[in-house]
Amino acid sequence: MSNGAATEVVEVATQSQSSRAFQSAGRRLFNWVAGLAILFGLWWIGGYLIYINPDTTTFADFGPIPTFEAFPILWEDGTIQAAVSASGYRLGIGLLIAICVGVPIGILLGRSRTFRELSNSPFQLLRMISPLSWEPIAVIVFVTWNQAIIFLIAIAAVWPVAFSTAAGLAKVDPAWFKVAKNLGAKPWHMISKIILPAIAFDILTGIRLALGVAWIVLVPAEFLGVTSGLGYSIEDARETLSYNHLTAMVLVIGVLGYLLDSTCAMAIKRFSWHRQT
Amino acid sequence: MAVRGVNIKIEDLTHRYSSRSPVTFDKVNVEAQAGEALVIIGRSGCGKSTLLHIVAGLLGKTSGSVRLDDKEVTGPSSRWVMMFQAPHLFPWMKVSQNVGVGLSFAGWPEKKIRERVAEALALVHLEEYADNNVQDLSGGQQQRVALARSLVMEPELLLLDEPFSALDAFTRAALQRDVRSIGKELGINLVMVTHDIDEAVLMADRALVMAGAPGKIVHDLRVDLPDPRERQDPAVQATRSRLMQIFHDAAHAPSGSSSGSEADNGDPPATEPESVGIKQHV
Ligand SMILES: Nc1ncnc2c1ncn2[C@@H]1O[C@H](COP(=O)(O)OP(=O)(O)O)[C@@H](O)[C@H]1O
Ligand SMILES: [Mg+2]
Numbered sequence: 267m268s269n270g271a272a273t274e275v276v277e278v279a280t281q282s283q284s285s286r287a288f289q290s291a292g293r294r295l296f297n298w299v300a301g302l303a304i305l306f307g308l309w310w311i312g313g314y315l316i317y318i319n320p321d322t323t324t325f326a327d328f329g330p331i332p333t334f335e336a337f338p339i340l341w342e343d344g345t346i347q348a349a350v351s352a353s354g355y356r357l358g359i360g361l362l363i364a365i366c367v368g369v370p371i372g373i374l375l376g377r378s379r380t381f382r383e384l385s386n387s388p389f390q391l392l393r394m395i396s397p398l399s400w401e402p403i404a405v406i407v408f409v410t411w412n413q414a415i416i417f418l419i420a421i422a423a424v425w426p427v428a429f430s431t432a433a434g435l436a437k438v439d440p441a442w443f444k445v446a447k448n449l450g451a452k453p454w455h456m457i458s459k460i461i462l463p464a465i466a467f468d469i470l471t472g473i474r475l476a477l478g479v480a481w482i483v484l485v486p487a488e489f490l491g492v493t494s495g496l497g498y499s500i501e502d503a504r505e506t507l508s509y510n511h512l513t514a515m516v517l518v519i520g521v522l523g524y525l526l527d528s529t530c531a532m533a534i535k536r537f538s539w540h541r542q543t
Numbered sequence: 544m545a546v547r548g549v550n551i552k553i554e555d556l557t558h559r560y561s562s563r564s565p566v567t568f569d570k571v572n573v574e575a576q577a578g579e580a581l582v583i584i585g586r587s588g589c590g591k592s593t594l595l596h597i598v599a600g601l602l603g604k605t606s607g608s609v610r611l612d613d614k615e616v617t618g619p620s621s622r623w624v625m626m627f628q629a630p631h632l633f634p635w636m637k638v639s640q641n642v643g644v645g646l647s648f649a650g651w652p653e654k655k656i657r658e659r660v661a662e663a664l665a666l667v668h669l670e671e672y673a674d675n676n677v678q679d680l681s682g683g684q685q686q687r688v689a690l691a692r693s694l695v696m697e698p699e700l701l702l703l704d705e706p707f708s709a710l711d712a713f714t715r716a717a718l719q720r721d722v723r724s725i726g727k728e729l730g731i732n733l734v735m736v737t738h739d740i741d742e743a744v745l746m747a748d749r750a751l752v753m754a755g756a757p758g759k760i761v762h763d764l765r766v767d768l769p770d771p772r773e774r775q776d777p778a779v780q781a782t783r784s785r786l787m788q789i790f791h792d793a794a795h796a797p798s799g800s801s802s803g804s805e806a807d808n809g810d811p812p813a814t815e816p817e818s819v820g821i822k823q824h825v
Contacts, residue, residue: 441631448601448625449645449696459644463635539635541678 306330325509332510333517340514345499349515350522352494356412357484360419364476368424369469372431373461382432389425397422397483401490411491415484422483423476430475434468435461466537474530481523548577548732549611549622549699551598556607558593567593568758570607573751577699580726580733582743583760584790585753591736592704594758598734599625599702611700621645621696628705630689632677639664639673642691663695666725683714690722694729701726703735707742719745720771727770740790744783745772752786754793761793 313329316322326332340346374381397418404414438461446460462469488497496519503512553573559566568590575581583591596602598609600618609616611623624645632641642663643656651659664670667687672680677688686706693701703722707715723746726733737743743750744766752762764786772779 439631441627441629442633444601445627445631446644446648448599448619449692450619450621450648452648455648459648460633463633466635539678 327509333513336510336514349499353496363420364423368427371428375432376435423480426475427472430472434465551575552610566757582747590758623700624693624698625702630685663691
């Protein structure tokens with residue numbers, strides 16, 4: 267991977283003489299790679315210090331080299347795939363529920379003053395409850411642990427979606443509705459052709475925030491009860507003292523979260539009509 | 544695009560915003576033939592925008608009637624379309640999508656929308672901008688897009704609420720000329736509201752002076768001038784002076800309410816119409 271990136275940097279550097287855009291893209295790519303390299307360097311040094319200290323040498327598997335050795339094993343026995351698909355399912359359903367509930371709540375918040383004023387204090391209160399503190403209640407209410415975890419993700423993710431949607435709606439120019447009505451828009455056109463495209467940027471920003479929160483909630487929620495998922499696989503590795511498996515799964519969580527967040531960031535860029543000046 | 548105009552008949556139209564607010568205007572009567580360009584001129588606050596919104600079906604009336612070709616206006620329609628003071632374009636759509644938005648509301652197929660949008664953009668001289676982001680256009684170009692967005696509906700009546708007041712003088716002059724010639728070319732009716740006497744003279748077949756509180760149409764002046772109308776043309780200047788005089792008389796009329804006499808206090812003595820060489824807002 268680092269080899270490929272290095273050649274890319276060289277290529278970009280050659281073209282930079284003719285183009286400033288390439289130059290800055292090259293610089294960004296270089297710094298992107300360099301930043302990761304520093305992180306891995308620090309990890310390696312930490313691992314080495316643990317290894318040379320006789321008191322901690324049993325934990326040397328936390329270092330990068332044993333960790334990378336664990337990947338092929340975890341991949342071949344299907345641990346990674348199983349954990350990712352189980353967690354991905356919970357995350358996906360939880361987020362979907364959060365979006366389906368959060369966007370309409372956000373639209374209500376933005377459009378109805380009564381609803382906004384009435385819901386303000388209950389929502390602020392509910393929002394400040396740490397999602398994980400719902401866990402004991404969720405376990406009692408829901409039949410399966412799976413459902414309980416999905417509920418925790420949904421309740422953590424619904425607030426950013428709802429509040430971003432409402433904030434987006436507050437910036438919508440009321441004249442757009444007048445113009446649309448004047449041109450024959452039906453009520454559903456107001457939603458599909460005016461409101462949603464106008465606030466797509468804000469909804470996606472809310473989803474990105476929600477994803478961040480959900481990703482944080484997901485792993486600890488999986489520490490208990492379930493026997494699948496990323497959280498479970500970490501807990502399992504700890505109990506079997508396979509520290510390199512543990513760090514490998516932590517790395518999987520980091521990389522996946524990073525990829526999901528970047529995808530959201532790209533979608534936001536795609537749907538943003540705001541001029542950044 | 545070929546359309547025709549519509550006979551307008553406004554009878555005893557009265558409006559108030561609520562039972563507690565004053566009457567905005569009282570028993571307004573206007574008739575117009577198909578293809579006529581009406582310009583309503585009056586001080587701000589006299590109820591011009593309100594009148595236009597009612598004719599467009601965007602606002603309910605209190606009493607009276609608005610009939611277009613003998614049919615009562617009860618709501619918005621593609622047959623009568625309003626253009627506002629600001630373009631209010633949809634920034635997430637490119638120029639062509641903005642122009643075609645009304646047709647897409649009406650469920651037109653993509654291909655037909657594209658054809659019609661191209662025609663409308665040609666009318667307002669923006670063919671080359673079809674794929675542009677509307678936020679990259681100048682104020683005048685944006686207002687042209689808004690004009691095309693209205694024209695694409697092939698309205699029989701185009702209502703314009705001070706559509707050029709936010710534009711610079713050159714852009715405004717070009718748009719005044721273009722809107723009038725497009726109206727004539729398509730044979731549609733224009734009803735435009737302005738507080739700019741020059742604009743009224745340059746664009747109207749008939750200039751209606753609205754004044755008082757509650758508002759009334761106090762004068763109806765036929766503007767019989769050949770096209771294209773040039774500001775420097777002595778005939779245009781003479782009509783302008785005449786309209787200034789009418790406007791002045793209306794503001795000073797004893798029947799005028801408190802707001803009319805308020806204006807008296809600070810005003811200089813009656814201006815000699817001919818002496819005014821530069822553009823003047825009322
Ligand atoms: N939504 C409204 N509610 C109550 N009064 C209004 C409203 N809009 C306008 N008015 C009042 O009605 C009168 C006429 O307004 P308007 O039609 O906008 O005048 P113009 O377009 O001639 O400037 C003004 O006195 C204004 O204050
Ligand atoms: Mg007005």
